[in-house]
Amino acid sequence: MTIHIVEDDPGVGDSLAMLLREIGHQVEVYPDAESFFEHTPPGPQDTVIVDLVLPGVSGVQLIRWLARLATPPRLIAISGQSRRAIDDLFGNDLPPVLLRKPLTEESLVALL
Amino acid sequence: MPSVSEARLESVLGTAVDGIVVMDERARILLFNKACETLFGYSAEEVRGRNVKVLMPADYAHAHDGYVHNYLETGEKRIIGIGREVRGMHRDGTEFPIELSVGEAATPEGRQFIGIIRDLRQRKAVERRLAEAQAQLVSMTRISALDEMGAAIAHELNQPLTAIMLYLQAAKRKVGDDHRDTKLIEIVDKGVREAERASQIIQRMRRFVEKRDPERRPVCVSRLVGECLELVTLGIDCRDVEIVNEVGEDLPDLSVDPVQIQQILVNLIRNALDAVRQAPVKRVGITAAAAGEDMLIRITDSGGGVPAEVVPTLFRAFSGAKKGGLGLGLTISRSIAQNHGGDLAVEPNGGEGGAAFVLRLPVVTPPRDGQADAPPGRRGQTA
Known part of the structure; x- marks a missing residue:
């Protein structure tokens, strides 16, 4: 299984990947949704961590698309926005598991 | 029967919107038209033959004899042919601002002076409302800016702080695994x-x-942009700037907080107007287009564009190159847009030759029905 991280902030993406690799996961980082699409779609055993604010195709759109795959991966949204703002973003769809920034190891490990 | 010229004069005086008063060399009122009757509350009969001072507040009335005397003695013109903003006084004692122009005519009955009086109360009221609206805008922007500054700083600090914590936690794991260095841990x-x-x-x-x-509520984009343009152009001199508002009426409604978005648009339009101030071609353009579940509002200018070295930090707090500001305008604007699930981006060399700012905002979406599952990035993006 692979953990895919779609995060435009290089510091956040790199540090998150480093920590997850330390824990023992295989990790790929993408700066935006477009470059994520260039790769093979994730399988059901994979996890995709998506920052909701991305340049271009938004994190919300990416999560919607991933959630509608026949065998969707596990989805974790990360965001600095408020819970209410995020619920608004997802409208009728069920918002995914959400981690708010700043992230901590405990909260991450609990989800993986 | 009055003569033709008398009748004509009578009709001119009666229909004139401005007040018209004619006085003789001794400042006695000879003629007082309908508009004057309304303006000052006296009938023509009441004032005919009286000194024009009756129409003035005490300070002017006091000095008026001196003015007339001085003119007759020296021929030195203080008001004749010039026109001035002065105050008139109504019969009930109320003073009001007027614009007074005075002309002179030599007649067989001696010199006569014709005063034309325009009521400035309405214009003053408009000016006052304008000043109030601007003051309100300034204070609204300030209060909201404080709020938004908090949000912007929280957002800006959150990213590096997240990275710091994750790096430290990764380091701790590494140290713990390899060296068992308790001091370092x-x-x-x-x-x-x-x-x-x-x-x-x-x-x-x-x-x-x-x-x-x-x-959030549904907001008509063309109305919102129209209001913002009005707010920005109110009072400031931008007559030499060609402002092209191409936002159509038939676009879907935005799903936004109108006050907050107004703040962004006002900020962007102001920046654009500032950018073209010294430019040879002064043009600011605004367009809007729906793109999927978003609306893209583009504000372009014909100014100098954004220097390449500034682009990476343009939206960062306190990085502003503008004098006299904290450089928070764009940071706050972007944070508001992102809080709405939208974004704010810059094209350093946009359509008009200068910069183009693209504000992406969500539109009101109808209830979803299972659409084709193509990656959103490949579904004919127009952005």
Whole structure:
């Protein structure tokens, strides 16, 4: 299984990947949704961590698309926005598991 | 029967919107038209033969004899042929601003002076409303800016802080695995604790700001842009700037907090007007186009564009190159847009040759029905 991280902030993406690799996961980082699409779609055993604010195709759109795959991966949204703002973003769809920034190891490990 | 010229004069005086008063060399009123009757509350009969001072507040009335005398003696013109903003006085004692122009005519009956009086109360009221509206805009922007500054800083600090905590936690794991260096682990732990402390401060700040989450409702984009243009151009001199508003009426409604978005648009339009101030071609353009579930509002200008070295930090707090500002305008604008699930981006060399700012905002979406599952990035993006 692979953990895919779609995060435009290089510091956040790199540090998150480093920590997850330390824990023992295989990790790929993408700066935006477009470059994520260039790769093979994730399988059901994979996890995709998506920052909701991305340049271009938004994190919300990416999560919607991933959630509608026949065998969707596990989805974790990360965001600095408020819970209410995020619920608004997802409208009728069920918002995914959400981690708010700043992230901590405990909260991450609990989800993986 | 009055003569033709008398009748004509009578009709001119009666229909004139401005007040017309004619006086003789001794400042006695000879003629007082309908508009004057309304303006001053006297009938023509009442004032005919009286000194024009009756129409003036005490300070002018006091000095008027001197003015007339001085003119007759020296021929030195203080008001004749010039026109001035002065005050008149109604019969009930109310003073009001008027614009007074005075002409002179030599007649067989001696010199006569013709005063034309325009009531300035309405114009003054408009000027006052304008000043009030601007003051309100300034204070609204300030209060909201404080709020938004908190949000912007919280957002800006959150990213590096997240990275710091994750790096430290990764370092701790690495140290723990390889070396069992307890001293180093202790130091890293302390580092993590301090980073957590900082993050708690940010969370408190964020909770405070979150009380003011956007109050979204459907908003007509063309009306919103129109209002913003009006607010910005109100009072400031931008007559030499060609403002092209191409936002159509038939676009879907935005799902936004109109007050917050107005703040962004006002900020962007102001920046655009500033950017073209010294430019040879002064043009500011605004367009809007729906793209999927978003609306893209583009504000372009024909100014100098954004220097390449500034682009990477343009939206960062306190990085502004503009004099006399904290450089928070764009940071705040972007944070508002992102709080709405949208974004704000810059094209350093946009359509008009200068910069183009693209504001992406969500539109009101109809209830979803299972659409084709293509990756959103490949579904004919128009952005």
